[in-house]
Amino acid sequence: MERISGACPHDCPDTCAVVTGVENGRAVQFSAAGEHPVTQGWLCAKIRPYLDHIYHPDRLLHPLHRIGPKGSGEWQAISWREALAEIGTHWRDIITNYGAEAILPYSYSGTLGLVQMGVSSARLWNRLGASRLERSICGAAAESAVNATLGVRRSPSYEQVTHSRLIIIWGHNPVSTAPHFIPFLRKAQKNGCKLIVIDPRRTRTAVGADWHIAPKPGTDGALALGMAHVIVQEGLQDEAWLAEHTSGWPAYRERLDAYPPSRAAAISGLSEEEIVELARLYAGVRPGMIKIADGLQRNLNGGQAARAICALPALTGQYGLLGGGLAYSASGALSWNSAAVDHWTECPPPPARKVNMNRLGAALLGEVQDPPIQSLFVFGSNPAAIAPNAARVVAGLKREDLFTVVHDLFLTDTADYADIVLPATSQLEQTDLHKAYGHTTLAYNQQAIAPLGEAKSNWDVMRLLAREMGLANDWLQQSAEEVISEVWAATAAENPLLKDISLDELQRVGHLPYAPADEVPFADGVYPTPSGKVELYSSVLAEQGLDPLPRWIDQDDDGYAGSENGQDRFPYDDSFSLITSAAHHFVTSSLANQQGLLSREGDPFVEVHPQDAAGRNIHTGDLVIVENGRGWCELRAVVSNTVRPGVLASPKGRWSKFSGGRNVNWTTPDTLGDMAGQSTFHSNRVWLRKKEN
Numbered sequence: 001m002e003r004i005s006g007a008c009p010h011d012c013p014d015t016c017a018v019v020t021g022v023e024n025g026r027a028v029q030f031s032a033a034g035e036h037p038v039t040q041g042w043l044c045a046k047i048r049p050y051l052d053h054i055y056h057p058d059r060l061l062h063p064l065h066r067i068g069p070k071g072s073g074e075w076q077a078i079s080w081r082e083a084l085a086e087i088g089t090h091w092r093d094i095i096t097n098y099g100a101e102a103i104l105p106y107s108y109s110g111t112l113g114l115v116q117m118g119v120s121s122a123r124l125w126n127r128l129g130a131s132r133l134e135r136s137i138c139g140a141a142a143e144s145a146v147n148a149t150l151g152v153r154r155s156p157s158y159e160q161v162t163h164s165r166l167i168i169i170w171g172h173n174p175v176s177t178a179p180h181f182i183p184f185l186r187k188a189q190k191n192g193c194k195l196i197v198i199d200p201r202r203t204r205t206a207v208g209a210d211w212h213i214a215p216k217p218g219t220d221g222a223l224a225l226g227m228a229h230v231i232v233q234e235g236l237q238d239e240a241w242l243a244e245h246t247s248g249w250p251a252y253r254e255r256l257d258a259y260p261p262s263r264a265a266a267i268s269g270l271s272e273e274e275i276v277e278l279a280r281l282y283a284g285v286r287p288g289m290i291k292i293a294d295g296l297q298r299n300l301n302g303g304q305a306a307r308a309i310c311a312l313p314a315l316t317g318q319y320g321l322l323g324g325g326l327a328y329s330a331s332g333a334l335s336w337n338s339a340a341v342d343h344w345t346e347c348p349p350p351p352a353r354k355v356n357m358n359r360l361g362a363a364l365l366g367e368v369q370d371p372p373i374q375s376l377f378v379f380g381s382n383p384a385a386i387a388p389n390a391a392r393v394v395a396g397l398k399r400e401d402l403f404t405v406v407h408d409l410f411l412t413d414t415a416d417y418a419d420i421v422l423p424a425t426s427q428l429e430q431t432d433l434h435k436a437y438g439h440t441t442l443a444y445n446q447q448a449i450a451p452l453g454e455a456k457s458n459w460d461v462m463r464l465l466a467r468e469m470g471l472a473n474d475w476l477q478q479s480a481e482e483v484i485s486e487v488w489a490a491t492a493a494e495n496p497l498l499k500d501i502s503l504d505e506l507q508r509v510g511h512l513p514y515a516p517a518d519e520v521p522f523a524d525g526v527y528p529t530p531s532g533k534v535e536l537y538s539s540v541l542a543e544q545g546l547d548p549l550p551r552w553i554d555q556d557d558d559g560y561a562g563s564e565n566g567q568d569r570f571p572y573d574d575s576f577s578l579i580t581s582a583a584h585h586f587v588t589s590s591l592a593n594q595q596g597l598l599s600r601e602g603d604p605f606v607e608v609h610p611q612d613a614a615g616r617n618i619h620t621g622d623l624v625i626v627e628n629g630r631g632w633c634e635l636r637a638v639v640s641n642t643v644r645p646g647v648l649a650s651p652k653g654r655w656s657k658f659s660g661g662r663n664v665n666w667t668t669p670d671t672l673g674d675m676a677g678q679s680t681f682h683s684n685r686v687w688l689r690k691k692e693n
């Protein structure tokens with residue numbers, strides 16, 4: 001048996017190193033690589049049965065051409081030559097009549113690889129002059145907030161939590177979404193570290209906490225400002241550190257006047273005592289780490305909430321302290337040379353307009369004009385299932401005059417509305433280089449097996465499309481290995497982090513760290529912000545016309561404003577806040593078509609507090625309707641005190657076609673958040689009722 005090293009491609013901070021065992025051209029074994037500082041020799045529940053994903057009976061093996069009406073599921077197999085010719089004919093026509101901006105590529109996180117995601121989302125589209133996608137569905141607001149405050153996204157290694165005496169995991173559920181952090185967390189807890197989890201839902205992570213604090217969704221900014229108010233009122237802040245390392249401390253201090261614990265309590269639904277105790281604990285136990293991810297900021301207040309949280313380690317002087325500071329994302333630790341990735345400088349068309357991916361439905365239905373979107377090319381994403389306000393997305397996809405191509409491994413909810421479907425390779429059938437957003441170890445993914453059927457990788461499709469469109473640049477025809485070599489060389493030439501490691505060595509051993517695990521972010525006191533300090537008052541946000549100081553404002557969204565099917569059937573007082581976080585056994589909609597994982601996750605469900613269920617005669621197992629002005633979906637009730645009264649929780653990622661035709665995103669808002677065009681899935685008000693038989 002041959003053993004081939006690879007990387008888990010899915011959207012997860014852990015980016016594990018894996019090994020595939022291959023016999024006679026078939027993958028027969030799939031396991032964790034040894035000696036990886038994060039993977040540590042084990043795989044998560046989602047990825048362990050990965051060969052069921054690779055050899056899934058529903059894998060697409062040939063290009064398909066639609067023969068029935070959009071969404072009818074009537075297809076005819078065609079050759080790649082025919083598929084490419086048809087795409088070329090449509091695109092040339094569209095470019096002549098509307099210009100290349102009428103073509104919109106839509107891709108996101110099916111794979112996180114440099115070649116199959118990064119380069120494949122850039123080169124061809126830039127050269128063509130297609131519309132650019134504003135990639136703000138996930139963590140754009142927190143990314144902006146953290147960059148504005150600290151200048152860069154850097155995060156302590158997972159291992160460093162073992163030095164913490166207190167950890168606050170805030171709006172993050174690592175037991176499900178960063179599973180390889182958990183052994184380090186448990187080790188810290190064994191050493192006496194206290195764990196506080198702040199989440200409206202009692203998640204798998206919250207179950208293991210010393211203290212679970214459950215605020216109302218979208219109120220974290222007020223909570224963090226209230227904590228800061230208490231810390232300052234009691235004189236627990238680190239004045240010397242603030243003076244040396246921050247800018248805007250007096251202005252921020254003044255802002256805190258507006259957030260006494262009484263107000264923070266009224267907003268968050270917590271008690272004043274809880275907020276005071278939390279503030280004292282955080283300021284009193286050093287080192288204390290705050291760990292956040294992106295679920296926290298998927299609401300109308302998300303960017304400012306992240307800003308308010310970022311201020312806390314500064315207030316207590318804990319950035320740069322081993323076991324302290326903020327754990328968010330390590331994405332900024334190493335950046336690939338962007339010119340090598342996208343070749344912008346060699347693209348004749350100037351950078352095209354951007355279309356916000358959260359507004360896909362609206363964009364397709366006329367919000368975007370001059371030119372309107374006439375063709376959509378979807379790869380590595382499943383917008384009909386994962387984008388907000390699905391009723392609008394599907395209505396847009398049904399447009400007769402929209403030419404849609406979907407490149408995927410499966411006939412997803414989105415592929416159902418395509419004109420042409422192209423079969424994609426899985427990670428075992430392609431080559432890539434992976435950098436993680438949770439740590440600083442690179443992984444090289446060798447192709448382990450030949451593509452199944454006629455499947456092709458994203459990059460191979462880009463090369464074919466370039467040829468079809470008559471674009472002759474050599475950087476549109478490189479092999480995946482050549483792309484990696486070019487980007488590596490350009491990055492190594494400017495970045496000392498790659499000085500001591502070589503691509504050859506990485507290819508040979510499979511994974512290599514580019515920074516030592518004991519390096520503490522910001523220990524050098526260098527913050528690459530305009531002032532060179534932690535910006536409590538953000539000059540960058542001020543320039544963008546945003547509030548330069550953290551704040552919380554009362555915003556909500558019930559989907560009635562401007563909705564198509566709004567009705568005044570229910571009073572606002574009777575509505576719920578619906579949060580739709582990560583499912584334990586899927587990665588958004590990836591893997592949510594795999595039988596073993598589906599049966600472990602159960603029917604699509606919604607958690608309802610017993611008090612709310614009783615008034616509606618709802619019992620566990622009942623079918624309920626969750627609805628608002630945007631739409632509705634049907635879910636199975638789980639009556640449980642895992643959520644606070646007034647809050648409903650239903651995991652994301654379900655395929656609508658396996659869920660009675662609609663999933664939770666038929667209710668979620670496509671309103672944009674307070675920073676960076678962020679999605680606001682969790683600022684979602686809905687009504688709940690038992691389904692009549």
Ligand SMILES: Nc1nc2c(c(=O)[nH]1)N[C@H]1C(S)=C(S)[C@@H](COP(=O)(O)OP(=O)(O)OC[C@H]3O[C@@H](n4cnc5c(=O)[nH]c(N)nc54)[C@H](O)[C@@H]3O)O[C@H]1N2
Nearest residue numbers: 171172173176177217218293294295581582584586587588
């Ligand atoms: N198993 C699994 N792992 C995944 C994914 C998956 O789908 N499944 N998705 C991947 C992706 S794309 C991402 S971006 C990451 C996300 O990683 P996380 O951010 O950890 O995941 P989420 O479940 O989206 O959100 C975390 C928690 O935020 C809580 N929450 C929601 N609103 C609020 C709020 O207003 N305040 C507070 N304090 N908490 C709130 C939710 O209840 C949830 O438990 O995970 C990645 N990993």
Ligand SMILES: Nc1nc2c(c(=O)[nH]1)N[C@H]1C(S)=C(S)[C@@H](COP(=O)(O)OP(=O)(O)OC[C@H]3O[C@@H](n4cnc5c(=O)[nH]c(N)nc54)[C@H](O)[C@@H]3O)O[C@H]1N2
Nearest residue numbers: 108109110138379380381382386407424580588589590652
């Ligand atoms: N309600 C609700 N919805 C959410 C969220 C939420 O919190 N609540 N979270 C949002 C977040 S954080 C994110 S990141 C998005 C994620 O949404 P997406 O980026 O769309 O991710 P997936 O749902 O995993 O879909 C990825 C698709 O890519 C395909 N794929 C995998 N590998 C490849 C490949 O190599 N090539 C090609 N061509 N296809 C491939 C998979 O089969 C799958 O169909 O979802 C968002 N949706």
Ligand SMILES: [Mo]
Nearest residue numbers: 011138139294
């Ligand atoms: Mo995400």
